[in-house]
Amino acid sequence: AAGVIQSPRHLIKEKRETATLKCYPIPRHDTVYWYQQGPGQDPQFLISFYEKMQSDKGSIPDRFSAQQFSDYHSELNMSSLELGDSALYFCASSLGRAGNTIYFGEGSWLTVV
């Protein structure tokens, strides 16, 4: 079965640079979520989209922005990168906003040097 696809899987950026992560949800899923997992920590909710509109917002820094496009894929843009942004970034998707399983992608490893 098709899963959530994330790209790139790994990237290395320097401080103050910009990074963009892409996410392709499971076909027919209309809701996309972004999570950030720092080293040794549990995943933290960043932001979600339902039917291409922002649905909810968590602890997402102002330097980060995200959107969901007409084909339901989503992108997370991170600017002015800091060393503390080094983390594993997950995209997840579900059918509908409530009462359904959320499926996670394999994650994108971001290292800021």
Added chain:
Amino acid sequence: GIQVEQSPPDLILQEGANSTLRCNFSDSVNNLQWFHQNPWGQLINLFYIPSGTKQNGRLSATTVATERYSLLYISSSQTTDSGVYFCAVDNTGFQKLVFGTGTRLLVSP
């Protein structure tokens, strides 16, 4: 916000042993999922179980929503079961999962 506590924090088993992982949460929930994060970082969904009991092979889970806890049972453990097990809940109705701190499981041959 809702608090999620998992126990034990660490668990070491011999291959073939059984184990029970616990997740306590501080409020009623709309969603509860168990995940296995393997050593490569992948978060694999095990169960969507806001209430009731489910089984999938050697794994089963029970959530007692009225008492605000969930249990994950692993039977006949294998080395590939090693990793971190997370319980994650949502009480907003918008699938904004809050993760517990996880149980780190090591299964030795």
